[in-house]
Amino acid sequence: MQPGPVWVALWQLLAATPGQNKRQLLAGLQRMGLHGLTTTDVNRTLYANTATFARDGATPPRWRLTGAASWNGGAVPAAVPAALPRCYVGKEPRAWQIEALAAWRAHDRRGVVEAVTGTGKTTVGVLAAAAAVDAGERVLVLVPGRELLDQWYDVLRRDLHGVLVGRHGDGHEDGLDDHSIVIAIVNSAAKYQMLPLGMSGLLVADEVHRYGAPYFARALEPDFDGRLGLTATYDRPDNGFIEHLEPYFGGVVADCSYDRGLADEILAPFRVAFVGVDFTPDEQKAHDEYDDRVRRLRRRLIVDHGCPAEPFGEFMASVNHLRVGGEGDSRAAWDARKYLDAFTKRREVLAECWNKQVALAYLAPVLATADRGLVFGETRRSAEHAAAVLRASGLQAMEITSGMNTLERKQRLAAFKDGHAKVLAAPRLLDEGIDVPQADVGVIIAGSRSKRQMIQRMGRVIRPKADGRPATFIILYVKRTAEDPDTGAHEGFLEQIIDVAQEIERFDHLTSGAALLAWHLSGRRPN
Template sequence: MTVQGERTRAELWNLLAERPGQNKRQLLAGLRLRGLSVESAREVNRTLYRSSNLFVHDGATPPRWHLTSGSRSAGLSISTTVGPALPRCYRGREPRAWQLEALIEWRARGRCGVVEAVTGTGKTAVGVLAAAAALDAGEKVLVLVPGRELLDQWYEVLRRDLRNTRVGRVGDGHRDSFDHYPILVAVVHSAARRQMLTWGTPGLLVADEVHRYGAPSFALALEPEFDARLGLTATYERSDDGLAEHLDPYFGGMVAGCGYQRGLEDGILAPFRVAFLGVDFTSDERRRHDEYDERAKVLRRRLIEVHGCPEEPFGEFMAHVNRLREGSHGDHWAVRDARGYLNAFSKRRQLLADCRPKQEALSSLTSVLAAAGRGLVFSETKASAEQAAAVLIGSGIRARPFTSGLRRADRKDRLAAFKDGNVRVLTAPRVLDEGVDVPQAEVGVILAGSRSRRQMIQRMGRVIRPKADRRPAAFIVMYVTGTAEDPAQGAHEAFLGDLTHVAEKIDHFDPGTAGSELLGWYYEGRTEVR
């Protein structure tokens, strides 16, 4: 064995002596932090399997490695010349392999970049570790968040994970500053209205849900005074030009992250199954939908061809339409067409969200939700969330709506009741998509399919955290046949592309599928894991 190979084997011994049960990717990250130029996890695997007198695995997928009893007693540990891997002020959990790899690449790129990680894999910890290292170096740290829910969550996490560090807040009634706090958590609206960092002061900006800050008003909070910049998101995409115009120039593009495949390989995401469940409109609903749909299509063409709205991306088209609606340009026909399009678009979307057959299909899923323990039902509107809760309650399921209209204390109470099992299902519109720390759920049901890949990924991330018994999560997407929601019409194309190679199974169920068949599908997944 070469000198490099001997060093690799010895350092693997040290890593497993310090923390048994690591998989190949975690060990690879540990070796790199200790200064070894190991190319891949495959090289780590070769060393482990060739040294069966030293290392043994538990047979899991992926295998978790331990020292053999003989090698533990032999005492092969060697001293390392590499300093401590974690910042001095950090006292959080041991980082995952992908988190360390992301930080290594981010540092190598001059401490600039965006980390994209599937919801539930721990992107917040990447930000906390980067912040801790910056604080150790005497820098100021600003954490940008989109709203007060994340303001509270980041504040609590930083107070918990940073030793002897005072954490300030800006927004939601708080007006702290770097004059008295080395680290601030700020709501983006508030940060965009003031100068946060003095020129010449070294600082790190951590932007959580960074995709949100591609809007021109939010981009004002991305101060050039911060030399170090870290963006965090589950999906680094927008429906407008915000990435190219604001985010990429500021952060410098993406660095290593954690997708579905990596999360499954490392055991930090639960395996999952996906079902697409079709429903048919009633005859009256179909007639109204087709009227709204045709009117929206005609007006969209006119807005593009006559009034100069960009055809793509869709977010830019909608931004232009909304500006035309205001009428400041004095073009009466443009105002009429813009308002007519938005009216037809809104009515079509509401009809898809609130149609009666979806509520009837939800009733057929009550046996699945009852068997699952805890479930989440995602709707498009507050009214459909409340109606869904009523349907489930009528079927004996302890369900509650979770909407933006609730007071903050009531929202906390409902999340606590969901966590301890007093509430079995939460029904919610977009309020649960991001920014809320939701307790573990086993089943997710989408009543209104979104054309946004980001929204679908965020919602799925709410149910694919690992389960205690390692059973797969279940994700059920409802859609109205023959509409923009229908996969046969091209709906969810990007989302399905993400799932094809990582989902345990993707099934399609026709309208009228019996609840017993859906329950059998759910139990099939639970049986296979055993």
């Protein structure tokens, strides 16, 4: 098959000047007379031909020709994909999934695959597990909770033929002595040696960033030769990454970024709006008091009681150790408890800010245009308030929280999937793990400094839409606080999306609902 004109032109541009990003390459294509193209067209060609084009880790990536790339004007041989595992009967894998699996194998079956939520990282784990079963190995899949336990169980039973799959945890006690694959909740697996002596095996760790905690790290058994981590963002706010994860798994061997997901049309294009609100006078006073208390006690915990200043996760681990009297120092325990109390109350003031609820009411017309909408909160009470505000605005909205039993949560997710509920409001429950039905508008009413949490939340709304329309992602924040992008909030998240989002807009909460609706609808009109 002859290479197309875009392929040839990109080859020529990168042969002449390596290290160009997609925008520079698009400008070069236009100079060469190839008009009517977009950066998506450029990315589609680059990512579909990774035997020829290689990228670095910059944002956006800079591209060069691979060492093996050549072209003499003749036919270009197509790469022959590796055969799928014999027991795999699932859907045809996407190109990036095949590439990720090949990269992991090339690293002696050790490493982490980092993929934006919604791109299908689970399939990489399923393919790796199927290949291991074909080779006579046993497979342990670690998951953080019962929702993922059941989801992995259903997926593996659906996509693998003739393979005995079991579960461990949440009342299940299956083992690898008589099952080819066992999905285990990490805190249950950490209590036992899961891989029988003398057997070879593969460990797949879903949401691998979670297992850097000392207790969870006990589940990372050294006798597993194959080790595959799956995550949206391979980092932690403490030393668990350095102490446990990287020594066991190694680094990232393959990824699927927003760029790749958009180029392959795995993800929907998206637009982002930040809506800033102000505290009421009483809220401002309460926030300032708690904030002052947090800062003062943090200094005391570091200077007087020896808590590490950074990373923040290690600081919090040390504070919690002192809180329960870990050092036998009653003054340290008292300071730790007062710090955690003030920290929690400051977070609650931010999460339950009255003007966020006012802004959410302004957003009701936007959510009304959605097939389905998701509202992400920080506390159960803020999720309940959000659902009530939207119901008062005439929307079919309901909350879903961890305080509900499994059956009630499943019923509400089913109602959302069937369209009986148009909007679902939840605290952190929906951030990872739960398979949420497709939504096209997401609203965050409690911001987070965690890049991973923001990526996971946005991944819930940027799955491709049948009509190609973009998703809308709206972030409410309190001005001049830790939520404000102007004070550094969302910095890592913004770095990832700033070059791939169709538009990033800023609004004040006093902006009329009509203006917000007009902005939202403008992105849905055909160009």
